[in-house]
Amino acid sequence: xxxxxxxxxxxxxxxxxxxxxxxxxxxxxxxxxxxxxxxxxxxxxxxxxxxxxxxxxxxxxxxxxxxxxxxxxxxxxxxxxxxxxxxxxxxxxxxxxxxxxxxxxxxxxx
Amino acid sequence: xxxxxxxxxxxxxxxxxxxxxxxxxxxxxxxxxxxxxxxxxxxxxxxxxxxxxxxxxxxxxxxxxxxxxxxxxxxxxxxxxxxxxxxxxxxxxxxxxxxxxxxxxxxxxxxxxxxxxxxxxxxxxxxxxxxxxxxxxxxxxxxxxxxxxxxxxxxxxxxxxxxxx
Numbered sequence: 001x002x003x004x005x006x007x008x009x010x011x012x013x014x015x016x017x018x019x020x021x022x023x024x025x026x027x028x029x030x031x032x033x034x035x036x037x038x039x040x041x042x043x044x045x046x047x048x049x050x051x052x053x054x055x056x057x058x059x060x061x062x063x064x065x066x067x068x069x070x071x072x073x074x075x076x077x078x079x080x081x082x083x084x085x086x087x088x089x090x091x092x093x094x095x096x097x098x099x100x101x102x103x104x105x106x107x108x109x110x
Numbered sequence: 111x112x113x114x115x116x117x118x119x120x121x122x123x124x125x126x127x128x129x130x131x132x133x134x135x136x137x138x139x140x141x142x143x144x145x146x147x148x149x150x151x152x153x154x155x156x157x158x159x160x161x162x163x164x165x166x167x168x169x170x171x172x173x174x175x176x177x178x179x180x181x182x183x184x185x186x187x188x189x190x191x192x193x194x195x196x197x198x199x200x201x202x203x204x205x206x207x208x209x210x211x212x213x214x215x216x217x218x219x220x221x222x223x224x225x226x227x228x229x230x231x232x233x234x235x236x237x238x239x240x241x242x243x244x245x246x247x248x249x250x251x252x253x254x255x256x257x258x259x260x261x262x263x264x265x266x267x268x269x270x271x272x273x274x275x
Binding site: 001002003004005006007008009011012013015016017018019020022023024026028029031032033035036039042043046047049050051053054065066067069070072073074076077078079080081082083084085087088089090091092094095100 | 114115118122125126129130132133138141142145148149152155156159160161163164167168171172175176179180183184186187201202204205206208209210212213216217220221225226227228229230231234236237241242244245246249250253257260261263264265267268269271272274
């Protein structure tokens with residue numbers, strides 16, 4: 001399995017996330033599309049790590065090829081923290097406006 | 111075509127199909143359930159790449175904790191009714207066209223680049239917990255400890271934002 005297949009799969013998932021952010025107006029679904037984009041990036045990082053672990057530099061060092069997977073681990077940590085704060089903001093927005101339409105929040109525009 | 115290729119194609123089709131279904135579903139609860147399917151298929155990809163620790167963490171953190179949080183919020187707000195506002199089909203078309211052209215540009219850039227490196231499937235110990243633990247606690251101790259401060263501040267922030275006043 002070449003690296004190109006993984007790049008294509010990750011790009012497809014990432015673009016689906018972008019289209020979701022652009023098209024949907026429900027704030028929760030927009031937020032879920034951000035999570036989908038993060039996961040596409042994670043998948044590509046793990047694939048690159050496994051591509052990298054065949055190189056000679058990875059065989060010489062003990063912890064060389066695991067760096068990308070540690071990076072994915074930290075992305076998951078930041079995503080968990082982000083989701084907790086973001087959902088609190090969405091709940092507060094629903095409590096104030098009784099709507100979760102993201103287009104409703106355009107007061108900063110004028 | 112061997113078994114790994116077959117599994118890769120199957121998991122990719124499930125992931126992309128459920129991601130599209132997540133966009134197309136009307137009810138937020140259905141979208142969340144489809145996103146859980148996407149996360150499970152991405153975990154399957156991790157297992158296929160022999161990154162078992164990340165596969166388990168992905169299921170526990172994403173499919174377990176984060177999506178349950180989403181489900182809680184949706185049920186708390188009683189959003190299961192049709193709450194999507196009136197559609198603007200012109201904006202839908204513009205969003206789909208711009209996203210599709212982004213995909214087209216990126217795919218053509220990838221296709222014209224000559225990438226030949228294979229990905230090691232089902233072998234290698236880079237994703238096993240032994241090596242990951244060594245890497246994490248030898249090279250990345252400080253970010254690991256800082257992430258606990260991040261979690262604490264996120265928890266306090268969520269409580270303060272969500273407090274009724």
